[in-house]
Amino acid sequence: MKIAIVGAGISGLSTAFYLRQARPDWQLSIFDAGVQPGGTMQTVDVEGFRFEAGGNGFLTNKPDSLRLVEESGAKPLLLPSSDLARRRFIFNGALHPLPESPPAFLRSKLLTLPQKLRVAGEFFVPARREQGEETLQQFGYRRVGKGLTDVFLDAMTAGIYGTTPAKVSVNAAFPLVVNLERDYGGLFRGMIARRKKQAGPGGVLMSFKGGVGALIGHLRQAIDAEWHLGQAVGTVARDGARWRVESPAVSDRFDQVIVGSQACASAPMFRQSDPELAGLLRRVEYTPIAVVGFGFRSLRHPLDGFGLLTTSAARQPVLGVLWDSSIFPDRAPEGCKSVRIMIGGQRNPELVEQDDAGLVRTALAGLKATMGVDQAPDVVFTKRWMQGIPHYVVGHLGKVEDIFRHVANQRGLHLVCNAYHGIAMNDCVRNGRELASRMTGTA
Numbered sequence: 001m002k003i004a005i006v007g008a009g010i011s012g013l014s015t016a017f018y019l020r021q022a023r024p025d026w027q028l029s030i031f032d033a034g035v036q037p038g039g040t041m042q043t044v045d046v047e048g049f050r051f052e053a054g055g056n057g058f059l060t061n062k063p064d065s066l067r068l069v070e071e072s073g074a075k076p077l078l079l080p081s082s083d084l085a086r087r088r089f090i091f092n093g094a095l096h097p098l099p100e101s102p103p104a105f106l107r108s109k110l111l112t113l114p115q116k117l118r119v120a121g122e123f124f125v126p127a128r129r130e131q132g133e134e135t136l137q138q139f140g141y142r143r144v145g146k147g148l149t150d151v152f153l154d155a156m157t158a159g160i161y162g163t164t165p166a167k168v169s170v171n172a173a174f175p176l177v178v179n180l181e182r183d184y185g186g187l188f189r190g191m192i193a194r195r196k197k198q199a200g201p202g203g204v205l206m207s208f209k210g211g212v213g214a215l216i217g218h219l220r221q222a223i224d225a226e227w228h229l230g231q232a233v234g235t236v237a238r239d240g241a242r243w244r245v246e247s248p249a250v251s252d253r254f255d256q257v258i259v260g261s262q263a264c265a266s267a268p269m270f271r272q273s274d275p276e277l278a279g280l281l282r283r284v285e286y287t288p289i290a291v292v293g294f295g296f297r298s299l300r301h302p303l304d305g306f307g308l309l310t311t312s313a314a315r316q317p318v319l320g321v322l323w324d325s326s327i328f329p330d331r332a333p334e335g336c337k338s339v340r341i342m343i344g345g346q347r348n349p350e351l352v353e354q355d356d357a358g359l360v361r362t363a364l365a366g367l368k369a370t371m372g373v374d375q376a377p378d379v380v381f382t383k384r385w386m387q388g389i390p391h392y393v394v395g396h397l398g399k400v401e402d403i404f405r406h407v408a409n410q411r412g413l414h415l416v417c418n419a420y421h422g423i424a425m426n427d428c429v430r431n432g433r434e435l436a437s438r439m440t441g442t443a
Helices: 010-022 064-071 102-107 113-124 136-143 146-161 175-184 187-197 212-222 263-270 275-282 349-353 356-371 396-407 425-440
Strands: 002-006 027-032 043-046 049-052 078-080 088-091 095-097 205-208 226-229 235-239 242-246 251-254 256-259 285-296 307-310 320-322 337-344 379-391 413-415
Touching (some): 002 242, 010 027, 010 212, 043 212, 049 285, 049 379, 136 146, 146 307, 146 320, 235 263, 242 256, 263 379, 285 356, 307 356, 337 349, 337 379, 356 379
Parallel strands (some): 002 256, 088 307
Antiparallel strands (some): 088 095, 235 242, 307 320, 320 337
């Protein structure tokens, strides 16, 4: 069996790894437009400071990434986050610690007393009977009130999806909370019931020694395949009973093709061969986001926590600031500190279009407003993603259903990436493993 994998992000790499585990006799060819695999999982070293171009790791509350790490032999690379990572902050005109317990929530100044009482009243809110999707804002206002939604859920959504509660589908982006209401009648009821069934922590943030790029490099060596890096695939088309994949240097036929690139990047591959699929893929929306990293050889701020997220009401030019060197100490040289600033998203998408100097000015303004830091950095890193994060809007589930219904009729064609069923690393690894299991009959 001859398999092409188009797109060497974590979804494509996970699929390739599990295919190779189950069927060492299959021939794998991996294509990617980048000269290095990994997609957005890139670690860049700038004068000894390590900056992540995208996400910085995974949570252990789901087993998928840990399983890949262990089965691929990458366990020695694991790096748990510092205890400081548990301290998180929200900027809503002032910097407030994120409450970590019910007593801390009651003491918090992020909400007024009536707003806190409204949250407590969630226990008595009847479950929704209507069918169909809601925005997270609609869900939040209905169940926990406007106060908690506009502060906590707003900041959380900016940190995960780079968007706002009014623009994201709770059903697509946060299916767990929808299931809690459906199965138990409410969030508090559901959390109490789940805690009785499965006691345990919510998970630890994990990364890798040297950054997430270390895992990508490890998988690159662990997967026996023909690698075609720096080869942007232009066409995927049916060729008799097989599939033809064409890139600038390769034109070859395969028994099956796995397209693991972004939906927006996959659509042009089918423009001529399958215009209907190309149109369906183009319907998936994306959120632009820029990352600015600053390295300081001497910084007065203690960076005693994970970082901060801003609320829409705070009207800041940044979505949040990650205190990287406090989360994972190896991100900065000894005695130095580093941060990463997130800019743009659905709040201010136009800011991502700035040149590097503009991004740096925006990041500096955000640091000064939220943290009181007006010190010039010694090292700067910038990365912009014009199609950075899949935007799970209301209607997204229907779009995904239409895409996979169409692909189900295209024997030998498979899609897997974070545009469809979850954006986190755990989701991508799980989807890749499950696809490999279906293809090899080992599910």
